[in-house]
Amino acid sequence: MVRKTFLLSGIAGLMISAGADGAKKPSIGPLPDKPPEPKDNPTTPVKVELGKLLYFDPRLSGDGSVSCATCHDPNQGWAKKRVMSPAYPENKHFRHSPTVLNVAFNTLMFWDGRVKTLEEQAEKPIASPFEMNMNYDLLEERLKAIPEYRKLFKKAFPNEREPITIKNIAKAIAAFERTIVCNDSPFDKYMRGDSNAMDELQIKGMKLFVGKAGCVQCHNGPNFTDNKFHVTGVPKSRVEDQPLVAATRNFVLRQAGFRNPERIDRDLGRFFLTGNKKDKGSFKTPTLRNVALTPPYMHNGVFKTLEEVVDFYDKGGGKVPNKDRRLKPLNLTDEEKEALVAFLEALTCENVPYVEEPELPPYEGETKVKKGGR
Ligand code: HEC
Ligand code: HEC
Structure with missing residues (x-):
């Protein structure tokens, strides 16, 4: 031949x-130098600056204790060196936390690829009860109580009457992620x-x-x-049998409409989305x-x-x-x-982008942000 x-x-x-x-x-x-960006979310310096603050801000979570950086840590290759990802307090995660480094070049997000863009992705952990456990409307109101955010959103989204929206929060974070590339x-x-x-x-x-x-x-x-x-x-990880890891998996299954989640003792990936046997x-x-x-x-x-x-x-x-x-x-x-x-x-960058935790802007009438939330 x-x-x-x-x-x-x-x-x-x-x-x-x-x-x-x-x-x-x-x-x-x-890899090319720059990842693709969607037409309706051009990467601008002010948007990236805003996205950076939001990425590190634990006030995006219900109790003010979990930020994106908690689980995608610039000190740990923008991932987390743990079997299972961290989770919202009192919960355990059922999946390992992937890196966001160069994620801007991907066209599928999450281990099961359930969303396609960074913008769609960024909204998800905020609302997830076992990740950041926050309500979008409440988050918008909370950020409006921070003068510096009011200013930055206005600058980053100049044509909008009320720019502090969950969509724009996600857009700013996505713009920031598009700079975490090497x-x-x-x-x-x-x-x-x-x-x-x-x-x-x-x-x-x-x-x-x-x-x-x-x-x-x-x-x-x-x-x-x-x-x-x-x-x-x-193979299955032993950790998958831990009661609270199983609880999170069962929760995900119930949300997806499975009636007897306890019959499934491990993460079956796309099967949880499609219910299709071949996706197990x-x-x-x-x-x-x-x-x-x-x-x-x-x-x-x-x-x-x-x-x-x-x-x-x-x-x-x-x-x-x-x-x-x-x-x-x-x-x-x-x-x-x-x-x-x-x-x-040999696939490791020589200069892995590193971003230091920025100083976060305080609520109106306060002079600084209390560590780990309030
Ligand atoms: C049939 C497709 C396929 C082939 C062939 C394949 N992989 Fe993979 N690889 C995957 C998938 C899918 C995963 C994720 C699996 C999971 O998490 O359950 C993966 C995961 C990995 C991971 C873990 C990455 C991480 O961040 O956790 C490494 C490393 C890897 N593969 C290296 C290799 C190497 C080296 C080879 C060749 C010897 C190889 N793969 C061949 C599909 C493949
Ligand atoms: C409590 C931990 C946790 C928090 C907080 C968190 N993530 Fe994640 N993230 C994960 C885990 C775990 C996955 C994989 C989950 C899955 O596949 O179902 C993931 C997946 C992702 C992915 C997809 C990566 C890929 O390769 O598929 C991106 C991008 C991402 N997160 C960005 C963010 C952003 C932005 C925030 C903040 C708004 C955030 N994450 C908050 C744990 C977390």
């Missing part, structure tokens, strides 16, 4: 092969032509990634995701950029290290009947496994 090859990356020369039919296989590549990883540099940016082991890992190990079948495109859903058979255990392919910064791994944080993740794929994924057919035992040698991990580490 004749195999054609394409030279995809200019000078750096990552060869990606095409099938005998000449059909181009999916590939990986460098594309200066060794891999990006290599792809742009600096052949010394990755070492030999990393290059070997990249070749395995697009070749023998078949990772590129799902982790492709500049953000290493096909923006699709797959059943990989990730189906999750979005996550980005792999900066993945070394954000252990543990998978929707339920079941793997502590990248080595464990690679071992999982080496075995051909988990043991579930509806597993994606792309996953097969790989028979990787120890050195090949090491190379794959080295390549995943």
Whole structure:
């Protein structure tokens, strides 16, 4: 069989092969400098400034104790190094907290991809009873009681009579998230032509990634995701049996219309949205950029290290009947496994954007914001 090859990356020369039919296989590549932005929410400096304050402001939560940064922490790769995400007080989360770094390049949000844009996404945790537990109308009124916010919303949304709305709160946060991006990883540099940016082991890992190990079948495109859903058979995490984790999962199931949630003892991903058997255990392919910064791994944080993740794929994924057919035992040698991990580490930016917690504006008549809410 004749195999054609394409030279995809200019000078750096990552060869990606095409099938005998000449059909181009999916590939990986460098990220552009700027993520796309929607026409109705252009990224402006004042909107980004406002979005930054809102991102860090725990007063967006019911009891003033939880902000976006609580669960997507700039000090922890913009994710959280815990098996399960933090949650609103007295609750436990049932999913691991993903990073918001470079999330602006994705077209599906959440592990189950239930929303598509950052604007839609940002509203959700605010209202979620186990995340920020806040009511939108009350939040709008609360922010109106903060003079600096009144000023900033007016500037960021100059054509609106009453700019403090949940939609604009979400727009400002989304604009801020579009600035939490980076594309200066060794891999990006290599792809742009600096052949010394990755070492030999990393290059070997990249070749395995697009070749023998078949990772590129799902982790492709500049953000290493096909923006699709797959059943990989990730094993259950012990934590999923904790009563309060189960309580949150049961709550989510009841909200989705399931009548006997207690019969389901683990997170089944898209199945919770569609009720479709083939979606049992189906999750979005996550980005792999900066993945070394954000252990543990998978929707339920079941793997502590990248080595464990690679071992999982080496075995051909988990043991579930509806597993994606792309996953097969790989028979990787120890050195090949090491190379794959080295390549995943080459996806870490040199300058990961860091934003210091800003000083938050106080309520009218007060001089400062009390730590951790009021
Ligand atoms: C209490 C913890 C918590 C808080 C607070 C929180 N999040 Fe999240 N966030 C999560 C978890 C957990 C997920 C994944 C949930 C899922 O897939 O169902 C997530 C998912 C996301 C995603 C999708 C990422 C992806 O790759 O799919 C974005 C973007 C995001 N959050 C941004 C925000 C913003 C903005 C705020 C503040 C308005 C916020 N989050 C508040 C825990 C939190
Ligand atoms: C069939 C599609 C598919 C293939 C092939 C695949 N993955 Fe994945 N990958 C996924 C999905 C889906 C998830 C999320 C699964 C979950 O959370 O339950 C994931 C998760 C991951 C994660 C965890 C990311 C995080 O932030 O938690 C890593 C790391 C990863 N894959 C690396 C690889 C490597 C390395 C290969 C090749 C050996 C590979 N993947 C092959 C679909 C795939």
